[in-house]
Amino acid sequence: MTARPYNFSAGPAALPEEVLQQAAAEMLDWHGSGMSVMEMSHRGREFISIAEAAEADLRELLAVPANFRILFMQGGGLAENAIVPLNMSRGGAADFVITGAWSQKSAKEAQRYCDAKVAASNAAGGHLSIPDAAGWALRADARYVHICSNETIHGVEFQTLPDLKALGSAAELVIDCSSHILSRGIDWSRVGLAFAGAQKNIGPAGVTIVIVREDLLGHALAICPSAFDYKLVADNASMYNTPPTYGIYIAGLVFQWVKRQGGVAEMERRAVEKAGLLYGYLDGEGAGFYVNRIDAACRSRMNVPFQLRDESLNADFLKGAQQRGLLQLKGHKSVGGMRASIYNAMPLAGVQALVDYLREFAATHG
Numbered sequence: 001m002t003a004r005p006y007n008f009s010a011g012p013a014a015l016p017e018e019v020l021q022q023a024a025a026e027m028l029d030w031h032g033s034g035m036s037v038m039e040m041s042h043r044g045r046e047f048i049s050i051a052e053a054a055e056a057d058l059r060e061l062l063a064v065p066a067n068f069r070i071l072f073m074q075g076g077g078l079a080e081n082a083i084v085p086l087n088m089s090r091g092g093a094a095d096f097v098i099t100g101a102w103s104q105k106s107a108k109e110a111q112r113y114c115d116a117k118v119a120a121s122n123a124a125g126g127h128l129s130i131p132d133a134a135g136w137a138l139r140a141d142a143r144y145v146h147i148c149s150n151e152t153i154h155g156v157e158f159q160t161l162p163d164l165k166a167l168g169s170a171a172e173l174v175i176d177c178s179s180h181i182l183s184r185g186i187d188w189s190r191v192g193l194a195f196a197g198a199q200k201n202i203g204p205a206g207v208t209i210v211i212v213r214e215d216l217l218g219h220a221l222a223i224c225p226s227a228f229d230y231k232l233v234a235d236n237a238s239m240y241n242t243p244p245t246y247g248i249y250i251a252g253l254v255f256q257w258v259k260r261q262g263g264v265a266e267m268e269r270r271a272v273e274k275a276g277l278l279y280g281y282l283d284g285e286g287a288g289f290y291v292n293r294i295d296a297a298c299r300s301r302m303n304v305p306f307q308l309r310d311e312s313l314n315a316d317f318l319k320g321a322q323q324r325g326l327l328q329l330k331g332h333k334s335v336g337g338m339r340a341s342i343y344n345a346m347p348l349a350g351v352q353a354l355v356d357y358l359r360e361f362a363a364t365h366g
């Protein structure tokens, strides 16, 4: 194997090399079937075995209770911003907690389908912290409360999920966990529905995972497209329409890879270690040269935005990074600066190589 560069893309993002190798080896002939997975009928026994294994492995990895359904859908996180209110709002109220760009987008889209209102927002401070749950303006008639449990652009992550019952709310909690799914456990006693686009921690773009408690199915608005009605999708084992078969296959390989590594607990241990290494450098030795402004209590373990104090050095920084095989470090245009996304597939050695480069660049440009 030749060493590949370290890819810090926010998504679509790096996949485990072992998974890519296995997919390459199986490309022309999956398990003696004479077919590529891409060429299989989704209703054939070969693909059904792939889809069933993927679902069972995901259920095991995230300890998803039996009364939750796992759906493999399409349309990504942005489609879910419409599909969730179409299925969950019953045309009534839904509350949104704004912690960055993605929750903001969710609230805006939901307004088209239901009475969506912002219950709390960190926008005034520049999306740097999470508003204290005790102060959220939750409405008694809200069907659900939406949060983005990890804000990919702003680098803000919930370290624990809010307990809506303890806050006196009967609403369901909906989490957009696109950019940190499988990097930590999910407390299902607090969640009604979780969704995640696959292209960060799971696999290729095109697959959306929805995990929803069974009793919440069957309430789609009449205008909800059939293919996006969770009940129809669940009743048809995610095969109401043709699912994104190849993406589900790769996701399944990633689930097996996570299991071989030691599961979600091990992914979390590594995430804490990797994020600790990077934030430790930025806050300590690197603080004179770089800055991360996010409240330390809610910094993301997955997406680490940071700035050079002298922004005129940005282009040089990115050029040097590229030359060292440190790819896609440019920050999102709305935040500027840099962003290192360090998902499950990023090894500790990749984060160490980044820190070594940060140190070297500061020494030669400080």
Ligand code: PMP
Binding pocket: 011, 075, 076, 077, 078, 079, 102, 148, 150, 151, 152, 153, 176, 177, 178, 179, 197
């Ligand atoms: N939610 C979050 C947290 C995201 O990071 C993204 C994509 N970066 C989305 C939603 C939107 O996903 P998609 O582009 O697949 O619709």
